[in-house]
Amino acid sequence: MTEKIILAGFGGQGMMLLGKLLAQAAMTEGKYVTYFPSYGTEVRGGTAVYHLIISNEEIFSPLIEETDTLIVMNQPSYQKYKGMLKHQGLLLLNSSMIKVNDLHEAHICKIPATEIASKLGNVLVSNIVMLGAYLTVKKLFSADMILDQLREMLKGKKTNLFAINKQALESGIQIVKSLS
Amino acid sequence: MRTIYEKPETLIDTPTHFCPGCGHGIVLRLIAEIIDAWGIRGKTIGLAPVGCAVLAYNxxxxxxxxxxxxxPPAVATGIKRVHPDHVVFAYQGDGDLAAIGTAEIIHAANRGENITFIFVNNAVYGMTNGQMAPTTLINQKTxxxxxxxxxxNYGYPIRVCELLSVLDGTSYxxxxxxxxxxxxxxTxxxxxxxxxxxxxxRGFSLIEILSPxxxxxxxxxxxAMKHIDEVMSKTFPLGVVKDWEQMN
Amino acid sequence: MKQLLTGNEAAAEAAIQAGCRYYYGYPITPQNELINYMSWRMPEVDGAFIQAESEIAAINMVYGSAAAGGRAMTSSSSPGISLKQEGISYLAGSELPCVIVNIQRGGPGLGDISASQADYFQAVKGGGHGDYHVIVLAPGSAQEMADLVYDAFNLADKYRNPVMILGDAQIGQLVEPVEFHKKHTEYLPPKNWALTGAEGREKRVIKSFYPVKGQLEEFNAHLQRKYKLIEEHEVRYEAINMHDADIVLVAYGTSARICKEVVKKCLQYKFKVGLIRPITLWPFPKEIIRSVAERVHSILTVEMSAGQMVEDVRLAVEGRCPVHFYGRTGGGVPTSQEVIKKITEIEPDNRAAHSLRQLVEVK
Structure with a gap:
């Protein structure tokens, strides 16, 4: 098993954390994992893109040339990285901010993540909505495991944020279930 | 018989490479006298610069x-971090301290490094045959x-003590x-x-010595001695510029 | 226990675990995770951390702490390493042990902040003035970063010599599981040269100045004997699929990871490709390259530079087989596809080349 994921969005849309939660889960399960922030000169205010590879075997290049999954949060990221998705790959997109303008031979999953997060009361959890959706489609890791990690991560001053993150994750799970 | 003059133990009995009339030998002797008198030879580490005093370790x-x-200010900082209770001093000339090493001395001062800097200012680059120093006087030929x-074309002589005095990190x-x-x-x-x-x-200390x-x-x-009194000390006024004992 | 860390953080933590208590640095992308980590971690172990006023000051603070017998480190990226070269020459000339981490970025000049391997020359050929070498270690992962930094401190002390870790923006910033395990048991000589205050003993002097005619030449001869010893004992490399390879790739760091992918893909198409990954860039693994050159069709060196390590490969091969080069510059990272294409060009008549070419051209 090797799963290559490209995650992209505006800086601030939480792609870093999304990937880190998946990487953490992969490490906990004893898998090989490599997570690479591929920012260039556009680090300020531009697109943030991360390459995440999870595998049962040693991972060679941390840079993805052709991705199994593309998770994109905004239009520029979609435009920029859609070409990297492999034939019949998974395109998980934030439909609140992306208009699909291309034919894709892919499994497309449109999640209004920004909208859902706003309704929950904090737009910043849109990434966790996407994570819930991803977990439900790919079934690599259990939601419980991710929740445990979130609980650990939000210990201390941020404890009050756990509830909304949990809701966000569950919303992501629900919407995929309702779509299928 | 009364001894009226002898070589300090810490001063090695060897001919120096200094020119006749040079001030470096006097300063090195004074340092050796203090180390002897205070019995701190075993816990003192010195830094020699590049310039006329390069062979101070001899x-x-x-x-x-x-x-x-x-x-030297950066290297002394690194040494002092390892041996905070030792006496660390850096011996520097005017080119070393006030030209090529300006950034290092200013930032060591600004960090308030608890190190003693001995700054020998003779207003000229002696080691390389007498070029202009940052402290060369106006109209001085080099x-x-x-x-x-x-x-x-060449700017003005830099008054190091006054320059450093505005930094909160300096004590003496x-x-x-x-x-x-x-x-x-x-001296x-x-x-x-x-x-x-x-x-x-008490922190950062620097003694600037006008030297012939x-x-x-x-x-x-x-x-040369007269020149220090009558000319050089007009540009570089003698005296305490900053003293923690007089500050409150 | 494994932790998810960037290569930069792995380097910092490994240094702490190796007993480094003196860190001096200056911010520069892409090594910032390292200096940031040290700023909070050093106080936890009662170590010294200074954000220096310049790269020059930082390397000279390292010089001071090393002279005083401490385990000291600095880190930077290419333009900052250029600035440190004066200090590195002095460290080598005074035979002071220390570790310098170089997370390379694109150059020349201000360049960019992407991964590059264009500092090979300034790392392995000395870099500053004078006849000297620093030991250069090239990690290929966050875990290897930790392992090599740990080893670097021991090598530095063993030989009284600066050691450089030559990473790049990718190795420094990628996040991977890292485990720290202390494993060093080798005897290290006491630092009976360090400046500690001359209490009850003769004075010690740390210097690189030998003004008396003949002394400097004698000292240089001593250095060269030491370097020969290092060349004899400290060469490290990884060799993959050497037994029946037709073409052998030579690459280090990020390039080597890409080349491992190339080897895997080529073998799927029955194209016999091997890889030599130097782990020590100085001392350079000359012997293995020379012996492989006797029996393969050709060697292909892959670098993120205009061709630097390839010169050492050619010196090792000494004409025994053709040596080819594929490189990307200015922050460009080669893809496995590009390298495979180059391989099919080198061996157009190889039975597997045809199908391999298809693999590349489909893309």
């Missing part, structure tokens, strides 16, 4: 470290200011000179104060 019988040109230092700054036995005694007192500042962990270079001032030794 004359002082203590642990010593060479530093690249201008870098190998690279053959018709005298003109501030239009004094300018002294070697022009007479009396002034040499004052020794200033050096003692510098070491005391460090031993009591008869060869590149093109004078004899007597004229």
């Amino acid at each position: 004359y002082l019988d203590i642990d010593m470290c060479e530093a690249a040109h201008g870098r 190998a690279t200011t053959p018709s005298g230092r003109d501030p239009v 700054l004094e300018r002294v000179c070697l022009s007479s036995p009396e002034n040499i005694r004052k 020794k007192k200033a050096l003692e104060k510098g070491f005391k500042t460090q031993i009591e962990k 270079c008869p060869i590149y001032w093109r004078m004899d030794a007597n004229e």
